[in-house]
Amino acid sequence: MKIICERESLAAAFQLAASVAPARSPKEILQNVKINVSNGQVTMTATDMEVGIRLDLAEGIEIETEGAALLPVARTGAILRESTDEKLTIETDGSGVLISGNRSKFKLPGANPDEFPRVVGFEEESYHSIPTGLFRQMVKRTVFATDAESSRYALGGVLLELEGDSVLAVGTDGRRLARMQGTGTSVGDHKTTGTSTIVPTRAIQLMERAVDEQDEQIQLAARANDLLLRTHRCTIYSRLVEGRYPNWRQVFPQRENASQIDMTVGPLFASLRQAAIVTDRESRGIDFTFADGTLKMEANTTGLGESVVEIPIAYEGESVTLTMDHRFVADFCKVLDAETNFILEIESGKSPALLSTEDGYGYVIMPMARDR
Structure with missing residues (x-):
């Protein structure tokens, strides 16, 4: 087998395939990426026996000789990462794998590619x-x-x-x-x-x-x-x-009397980060109090201090205080754009909060027990 590859595109493909290979395994052969060259096609495969990938390389590849080889994940990854050559040649000589460029040459021990587990392709009709x-x-x-x-x-x-x-x-x-x-x-x-x-x-x-x-x-x-x-x-x-x-x-709330509040991700996330400054691993709860057109976020952690942060909201109902893990609220904000509008639905301090967007996303947060 002998192919000439553009290093950057090869490195990107190898990194994706190598992420499947196990770092440790009683089956050492799994700590390789198999590269197969046949019928004018170059394919990389990797598996840990639970997850597998077949990755076709089409760009930046010149095929001189067909065949197959096993590329050790750690050493090959380091070569592709550290090399400064624009193109690399990968070939087998019967005793191992040669990876060479204009200014570098490496020889790695090679295992038998025929012993590598088969990784299935997509042949489904449904x-x-x-x-x-x-x-x-x-x-x-x-x-x-x-x-x-x-x-x-x-x-x-x-x-x-x-x-x-x-x-x-x-x-x-x-x-x-x-x-x-x-x-x-x-x-x-x-x-x-x-x-x-x-x-x-x-x-x-x-x-x-x-x-x-x-x-x-x-x-x-x-x-x-x-x-x-x-x-x-x-x-x-x-x-x-x-x-x-x-x-x-059954977890998703179906309520008739809940209050629905229109909010925007950016202002909520900015205020939440401020309120969370005085929290730690053991004290993650923040009190969210909805009342009189204001959302007040309060945190109190012994040895760290207290915080009170307010933002205006469109809510004029009875006062409701809901204690939530600030990390869970932050996770919701992180996967959305700052300008995204969403509806925050609350009913009481003991009921879960429901956050939902117009594009089909819904997120339920169970309340925490209040410490005070």
């Missing part, structure tokens, strides 16, 4: 086609709310519900819940069943990173035990999280 922008929003607006450390494994991923033209993603850690809904297209009558299509947090973050500006649509195919994503240049598969997702619809 799938959902989703606009790229919507898919990225679905991930960014839900994945932060998952709980990868929870003993309840089902919370360590994003639930996908795909049926007809409805596509929906949900993330929760039991204390807050994020839901993003939009419109896609079902091909071949594709749909998910029940609440079992739970994609691990790390895998769906990788999927979001793999999507680029050239992709107008991505395809998702849910199978019994895994999920496949296809873009114009790559396929990613992930095993699904075992278990059943909580009934998230």
Whole structure:
């Protein structure tokens, strides 16, 4: 095998593929990225046996000889990162892999590429086609709310519900819940069943990173035990999280007497950051008091001090004080533009707050017990 590559494009592709490979594994062969050159196509594959990626390289590649090789993740990544050559040549000589440029040459030991596990391609006839922008929003607006450390494994991923033209993603850690809904297209009558299509947090973050500006649509195919994503240049598969997702619809408030307050992300986030200056890991609660056209945020932490920050709001109802973890409110603000308008729905100090936007995003925050 021998190919000549533009270093920058090769490095970007290798970095994406290498992010799947495990840093440690009893199977040392998994700590490689396989590069395969055949039929005029260069493909990188990597897997940790739970998540896998097939990545096609099309730009900045000259093929001289076909074949296959295994590239050790750590050493190859360092070479691509530190090299100053515009182009690099990668070739095999039977005893290892040679990576060379105009001013550098490296020889790395090579394992047998035939022993590398096969990474599946996208051959499904039934799938959902989703606009790229919507898919990225679905991930960014839900994945932060998952709980990868929870003993309840089902919370360590994003639930996908795909049926007809409805596509929906949900993330929760039991204390807050994020839901993003939009419109896609079902091909071949594709749909998910029940609440079992739970994609691990790390895998769906990788999927979001793999999507680029050239992709107008991505395809998702849910199978019994895994999920496949296809873009114009790559396929990613992930095993699904075992278990059943909580009934998230029961968590979403359905209230008749709640107050709905129109707000904007930027002013709320700026004031929240000020109020949170005197909080710490143990004291995360901030009192949000809604009264007389004002939202007052108060924090009080022993040894750190007190804070009181006010912003005007369109609210003239009875005074309501709701204690919330300021990090959860901040997370909502971080995934939206500062000028985004949203509705904050409150009912009482013991009921969850619901934050929602016009484009299908809803976010529930459970109240904290007040310390004072």
